Amino acid sequence: MYIFYALLVFMIIAAIIAIETKNLLSAVICIGALGFGASLMFLFLRAPDIAITQIVVEVLGLIILIRSTISRDLTFISGDKEFFGTVVSVVIIFVIFLAGVKVFETLPDFGTAVFAQVPEAASQTYIKEGLQSTGAANIVSSVILDYRAYDTLGEATVLFTSIIGATVLLRKKAKKLLEEPDL
């Protein structure tokens, strides 16, 4: 159990550094550390599929961030001047946090999965019958590509949308005259 606390604390520290440092490059590297922490955490939470995905996504995300933004602007940013606004936001966020902490007492304790306590939970059936009714030994695969394949269609569409959106936003010339042919 301690490993989870250690990793979470590590991730929180990484997040604080990423948020507060004035150097954008180290902020991005800290996000990388946060992501690898998350990936390790997934591994210890017995979610190898997500761990693999997280790590490859992390690498690509960092490449995107570093290649396209960091070398562009000054890597050092000046301090935030609006002191009053910052304090108000911090207070509001802290209040929400305190309200939220109470809430987690209503959840089942960490380490006693929710689905084990709800007799009719769908996950019970996935584990018991997943292999024989879909043929996939990897139950996560059978959930995302068979039981909830419709979600995966949505997910592929989200990616497609964002790629089309990115190509549209990065095109050279956006407006033209009516009669002009499309470039």
Add this chain to the structure above:
Amino acid sequence: MPYALCFLLFMLGLYCAVVKKNMVKIVIGIMVMEYAVNLFLVMLGFRVGGIAPIIDRAQYDPVMRQVAAGFVSSSVDPLPQALVLTSIVISLGSLALMISICIRTYEKYGTFDITQIRRLKG
């Protein structure tokens, strides 16, 4: 308690996205929020001493077509894992789109500082 730490991470991301004035920092804040949610979902499905929801040959009885009882009682929850896979992809997609908006804005304004990117009133 681990849930509360996870929520703290979420709130740190929210703070960063709301307060910071640099576009890259805002993007980073949103990324932190998304990590926190993903982590929270997977943590909900964890069992102490659990095993990954992947069946290997030893745990399956091909004649009866049944999964061993030991697997059923100790596998962690596959459903949140499936959701998190979907949600990671969604975050990657929105990261790509957000970065492309950022660099196109940079090309127009020459800065990532949103206090200087103020053509629209209010």
Add this chain to the structure above:
Amino acid sequence: MSIPLPLFIAVPLIIAFVLPMFGRKGKSAATALANMVTISLLVFAVASIGKTEVYEIGKWSIPLGINLVLDGLSSLLLLAVNVVAAAAMLFSVRYMEQYTAKSKYLSLFLLMVAGMNGVILSGDIFNLFVFLEIASLSSYALVGFGCEHEELEASFKYMVLGSIASAFILFAIALVYGNTGTLNMAYISKAIADSGMNAGLAFALAMFMAGFGLKAALVPFHAWLPDAHPSAPAPISAMLSGVLIKALGVYSLARIIFNVFGVSVPVGWVLVTLGVLSMVVGVFLAVGQWDFKRLLAYHSISQMGYVILGLGIGALILARNGRIEWAAMAVLGGLFHLVNHSVFKSLLFLTSGSVEMSTGTRQLKEMGGLGEKLTFTRATCTVASASIAGIPPFNGFWSKMILVIASVQAGFLSLAAVTVVVSLVTLISFLKVQRYVFLGELPENLRQTKENRGFMLVAMVFLAGLCLLMGALLLVPGLKDSILEPAVKVLTDGLTYSDDIIGTL
């Protein structure tokens, strides 16, 4: 013959996947194809009126798989979305010739429509989130479609707030899953009814309200809307203001509050407060605007306030176990105003697009006397203005009247007064639009202005006709019973939603 529900999503998705391959040579073919899709979706939506159906995807019974639910509320919203989508797509045929990369625009447009249809039909809360993301991401890209300074800035602002809203919604979904162990809305509703509300669920509900409130641009969360909606190309503004904030914001909020969590007095008061705030703040910010589209955007906030007010009064009455007819009246007012608003606001944005395309400006002070040049645009704009201001034969009047009656019945005289006052201020603001755009002196540089006819006109006249005729939805009993009443019944019946869906198995 009944239409399989997945077609509402699958058809626009597949065509959207095909369209980018057309490139620049097949542009007219792509346009024709996209128009065929939106028109056939409109036909599907009309054909599905009055039906209730639960469709289980991939033979898996719920809660194992995902289900699609078609009931009164979803068919009302489907109708609104697809009517506006068909009109906006028709308008785009010529309007989008001002921009490059048209086939990608068409693809994003269809993805947005598919996302909204998916949100409206979904019976699974995570699936709702996924489709909400499709619609949101495509709208972020479409807001920035022009790639100019303002557009990119608005798009970034919109995307940041939208992503925060999505993170809130996903966190709330995780909390609900942690408390109930299921993701199907009917089963969640059943689990909540069995175990009662606890702090975790209440917090999840608050997060849902913040998230969907951001998507619906209710007043404390409205900062992005006045930037984002005017920046988009006109047909997209029409889609965003007309249906996107309703499908992603109001519909999801209503579904979650009324059918999943169940109404309660505090939630009712929160809704009423949000509604009144949005109405008043939106309209007073709108009066001072000189940018045509920005003015319209502020009015969207104000008009969404009416919808939320109606739903809030309904929720209050239901939570206090008041008379169900009164609750039904308030909800009817809200939903009818939602549909009316989607028609007249999209028409207003299309007319603003037509004016902008002809004159090249959006500033009211630079225009004037365009009435004689843009005769049809002026006529449709007058119809839409009369509707939004609530002048009798037009549709806006009927829904506002019902809202006033409902608030008087429920004993909220002050709310009724606010409704009337806001309506008057709206009227003043649109008199200003008429005065500065269509009357007065024609400036020298606009002498050569020509009206764009053709498909743009067809789209505008179609919507203007609807503005005139939609009073019939309320007055003709047959139409009212088949379109509006089932939608109201879904909300006033509240938690029987879960029994209805689980019972059909």
Add this chain to the structure above:
Amino acid sequence: MKGMTIIVKTISSWVKMLIVLFGIYIILFGHLTPGGGFAGGVILASSYVLLMLAFGKEFVQKDLPLALDSKLDCLGALLFAVIAVLGLVLTDRIFFTNYLYQEYLPGKEFELISAGTIPFSNIAIGLKVGASLFLVIFLLSTFRRETSANTKE
């Protein structure tokens, strides 16, 4: 940018094959072992990203032109949607049913060809994800070069 030194180039051209093979393995065995279409697709994309970083953009352009890449992206998405819609046609109008499993493709558990449509969906997703992620990284990188060229003028 002309790319990096000869050492990096030589090594990355060997490593690229390994990465591609690993990506294909992850995709094909996604229903049996951890991984799947998405993770495998990202790995495929990263092999080309590696090439791009090592050899420069022109080299990758020759290997995988942008137009082809965006077509592959559409094709992958379309393939997955078609797999879904075929369910409406082949079976009793059920969207997204696993119509292959046990009916057309018997296969036994734990074998490569076993889970009906699942491996095919994995392949479609892998294709889609790989093509689209490479496309977006390529676009983001090239956009920078054009703007910096503009500012020099």
